[in-house]
Amino acid sequence: MFHKRHLLIATKHQKERVIAPIFAAEFGVTSFVSDVFDTDSLGTFSGEIERKEDALTTLRNKCILSATATQSDLVVATEGSFGAHPSLFIAHANTELIMLKDFKNDLEIVAKEISLDTNFNGQKISTEADLLEFAKKVKFPSHGVILKNEEANFSVLFKGIQTEAILLEKFRYLKQYKDYVYVETDMRALYNPTRMQVIEKVTKQLIEKLKSLCPSCQTPGFDVVQVVSGLPCQLCKSPTRSTLYHVYECKKCAYQSNKMFPRGVQSEDPMYCDTCNP
Template sequence: MFTGRSLLIATKHRKETVIAPLFERKFGLHCFTSDVFDTDTLGTFTGEIARKKNVLETLRDKCHMAAQATTADLVVASEGSFGAHPTIFMAHADDEWVMLKDYRNDIEIVAREISTDTNFYGELISSKTALEAFAERVQFPSHGIILKPSETNCHSIIKGITSHSELIAGFKKLHSEYGSVYAETDMRALYNPTRMKVIEKATEKLIAKIKNHCPQCHTPGFDIGEVKPGLPCEMCGSPTRSTLSVVYQCKSCQHEEEKKYPRGIRFEDPMYCDYCNP
């Protein structure tokens, strides 16, 4: 279905450096990028343009924008967000989504990777000493820094700082003009190698999903559509909230298959039982 076709990677932040090699090696695709559209119009990490839609809707908009601007019929795009981890208390997380849209065959496949491996951070800086400490903490200069007058003020923003001379000059300029400087990590992929690695992992998950075909109609993307709890407690046998089975669903022919014990265990530890450990 994909061999010999061209895949447009909808990015302006060099994500093709990790996405293209994986797709070309696994599917024999020719990957390319284009500058005839601007994905930043849908939202920016640097704060000038707020993202108006959720991740999935934004991804679809990215793919549609790219397809319409180039007439490509096979597009991949990624979208990320940073903040508190959904399950690990007090941990920052990088939440990356990658979507493949095959307009020729009407296929949409999505994968997600949540990682605590991120340097996401911001701080109000009052001195060069504090600035140098901040830079060391966020792995500068291999990872870029953004400077602006305050956390919410994007006027006179200085982006993509990757050298000490730029960092000091930017700090002096903003401090003299505004009396305050807010420093934050530049989370755009081309300035953040740590984020780029998470995007690569999300892409690997996407490829694994693509390679999983529906056993009935052979459409790619036969994926988990429902997770059923109820794994029995090892001590009392009561159903727990842990996963008992997953249901794979085909978006094309609606075929379903239920697979029990996806974690490879038939009983849950009593510590996760609401009866044994209320």
Template sequence: MFKGRKLLIATKHKKENVIAPIFEKELGVSCFVSDKFDTDTLGTFSGEIERKDSVLTTLRNKCLLAMKENDCDLGIASEGSFGMHPTIFFAHADDEFLIFIDKKNKLEIIARELSMNTNFNGSEIKNEVELLEFATQVQFPSHGLILKPSEKDISKIVKGITDERILKESFNEMMKEFGKVYVETDMRALYNPTRMKVIKTATLKLASSIRSLCPMCETPGFVVSDAKMGLPCECCNSATRSTLSFIYTCKKCSHISEELYPHKKKTEDPTYCDFCNP
């Protein structure tokens, strides 16, 4: 279905470095990038352009618009969000989504990777000592930095800083002009190797999902659509809140399949039973 076809990677931040090798190996496609569509028009991390839509809507639009500009029927795009972890308080997280669209075969497959492996951070800095302490904390200079007058003020902004001399010079210039400086991590993939690793993990997930075929019609993307709770307690046999099965659904023919005991265990420890350990 995909071998020998051209696959557009909609990016201007070097994400093809991790995406292309995986997809060329797993699907036999020929990957390429193009500057015909500027993905930054849909939003920037540094705030110059606000992302107006949800992550998934932005992701889909990014891929489809880039495909349209390049007259291509096979495309992939990624979109990340950074902030507090949705379930683990006081922890930052990188939430990466990837989408694969095949217009020819009317396919859309999405993968997600939520990771606490991120250096996402920002702080108002008063002097060079604080600046260098922050830089060390967020893995500078292998990871880039951004300077601006304040967190919300983008009247002046210096991005992609990976050199200490430039960091100090930009900081001092901004201090003279505004009397304060806000420093934050540059979360664009080409300036953030940690984020690039998360994108790679999400790419592997996406490739695996594409290779998963429906047993009835062999359409790619036969992946988990739901999970059933109810794994029995090994002590009292009551249903627990642990996963009993995964439900797989085909987006094309709607075939449904249930996989029992996906975590390779048929009972749950009484520690996680609401009756044995209320």
């Protein structure tokens, strides 16, 4: 379905560096990028343009608008979010979504990765010593930083800083007008190798989904749509909250099948049983 087709990678932040080789190796596609549509118009990490929709809707719009602008029928894009981990609230996380839209075959496939491996951070800084300490903590200069005169409602912004000389120059400029400067990590992929690694990881997840074919119609993207609990306890045989099976469904023909015991075990340790260990 994808072999030797032309794939638009909708980005202006060099994500093609990790996405293109993976798709080329797996499907023999020829990838390209285009500046006809500005993906930043849907929102920026640094705050100049607010993202008005949720991440998935924004990602879908990015694919559709980029494909329309370039008259492409196969497009892939990613959308990242940064903040508290959904379950480990004291930790920062990078949630990365990737979507492939195949307009020729009316197909949309999405993969998701939540990673604790991120340097996402930001704070008010008053001294050069504190600035350099912050920079060291966030892996500068291999990872870029941003300086603003305010965290929000800022009027001056310097992005993509990757040398100490420019960092100090811009800091001193902003300090002329205020007691502090707001410094934050630049989360754009081309200035953030750690995020680029997460994008590479989620791209490989997408590839695995594309290689998962529906047993009925052979459409790619045969994937889990429901997780059903009820794995029996080893001791009392009562159903636990652990996963008993996954429900897979085809996005094209709606064929479904169940995969029993996806963790590779057929019973659960009693310590996770609400009956044995209430």
